[in-house]
Amino acid sequence: MSPPQAADPVGTHRVLEPAGVLPQQALRLDARREIWDDEVRVRVRRLNLDAASFRQLSEKHRGDGGQVRAEVLDIVRSRGKMQNPVTGSGGMLVGVVEEVGPDSPLGLAVGDRVATLVSLTLTPLVVEDALAGWDGRSEQVPTDGYAILFGRSIAARLPDDLPEELSLAVLDVCGAPALVDRVVRSYTGPDHRGPVVAVVGGAGKSGSLSLAAARQAGAYGTIGVVPHDREASLLRESGLADDVVVADARDPLALRDAVRAAGGPADVTVVCVDVPGCEGGAVLATADRGTVVFFSMATSFSAAALGAEGLAADVTMLVGNGYMPGHADLALRLLREEPGVRSLFERRL
Template sequence: MRVEVSSDPTGLHRVLDDATVLPQAARRLDTRRELWPDEVRVRVERLNLDAASFRQLERKHGGDGAAVRDEVLSIVAERGKMQNPETGSGGMLVGVVEEVGEESPLGLRVGDRVATLVSLTLTPLVVEDDLARWDGRSEQVPCDGYAVLFGRSIAAVLPDDLAPELSLAVMDVCGAPALTARVVGRYDAPTVAVIGGAGKSGSLSLAAARAAGAGRTIGVIPVEREADLLTGAGLADEVVLADARDPIALRDAVTAAGGPADVTVVCVDVPGCEGGAILSTAEGGTVIFFSMATSFSAAALGAEGLAADVTMLVGNGYVPGHAAFALELLRDNAGVRELFEGRL
């Protein structure tokens, strides 16, 4: 029988830790099916693991999909949520609303197919099929189970004109293009460099920068195959090859392509890119970090050590209207859609 505890819109009532922490910082969450009045329960159809989290698990287990699957199951069982202990990141999910608390402010109805726009790191989650349909080799995870949304959670009803897995892939990174467009709009025809421009968040950010009035766009990628993909998509005025972990090589590549950039957007899922991003950015410019692999202490201390007068922003994944904006970019831009469908 549930102990009567008042619900909190942040989900604080689901935290099982002794200390008072928010769900994202909690060690373990309460995953009981019964809802508090302002909650919503979703029947999960698919998880989308955060890219940094999936790559870390893939590297750790040497590409052994079964081992990756077992670790994801272990994390969810132990913590009541999907939060990679190494990267601290999770992902998001798609599912169908199966119960709505009478005081829920989310505007959802039973039967709605939705994508959650809050992280799995703070979402109570139960997996009921042992992820038997997932081979552990991709970020998208077929899943049967349930998840719980709080009063301050965010979820979007999936559009009818797009496949659910495509919508999920877009919504997983929809904060990146929305914030990119907002920042680019503060400048007059700026030069914008997107590091990791052929990826999901990177390709959308390039499209958003152009739509927001960028005068020049530079897509930075690490390998020739991705350079060909990005060039074919037509999303960047210049496509350059550089290892983002090599600060001098990255600076020189961006400069040769028309930089330094007024706005630099970091969308790669590997650590060690902070210094290069700062060096690639003009004085008075802005660096937006969207990668969960970013060391924010390295970024702050690196900018100080380089005497770099740049504004650094943490992409927190939420901008009002971000899901609708990202989906429209996909619909309106054949190059973006081609890259996304190729990854699926």
């Protein structure tokens, strides 16, 4: 059966409701397997749920993997995509290209192993195995099904020298180190030195990559903030941060004081944790005229903006949107060049 209307490269032709919105804002997408001329269909091998979404689902169901699995299945079946209705976030996937439309601009070929670098919240998705191979207890979800990429989607071919699970974990957060790299390189401080960079959630996936990116981009000093001693030990072992401090990022004064004790306030503060309520502490930990990068789907941007206003804080706040040119290559390079990054990733896998 041929698709009934012309395709739009951003995917609006797949929106079922409500009319007039982009796929990410849609309540339901058309996930039929037949592709438009500029689309690509991918046979899905593994999903990676974003950290905020997986945490919310796990906490809601008190760690019951069966219930988590059932809810993810229900979301995909009812919405034609994976978009957590509470967090609004999704994740990304890896798979093998199954069919390529004649007008697709993505440069992919049938048989290519790829990771999608666009969110599952806007990707038409069908799960065909009822997630039978997933226990509901990890962010990575082995599955069989298919997904659709639009003319303006982004995908990266998977490298041959890295395990699929490791590549997926890195590419899921590759926007974070790319933005940190740009911010650090653009900073001009006293005596032309680089900035002091604090990464909240420094032992996590996006956090460890951000610390490595900051150092390679010329940071004057790096501070890794973690929630407890076990993660502090892992981060110190990795050698990615000049200083490691333990603080609850939801406690604004504790976070401020911990960063200051380690050589802050920070010129650049990067928030990579997957829990809400870290906005005020990140602002307080940042120097006047500094920059706060929020790279967490748990962030309340109204809380960040109004909180900074209420604190009379002269800081620039950036939202990490997950895409920058070259972000996948940068993240994979950091993984290969920084043993500490690879070690932390492999421990989490």
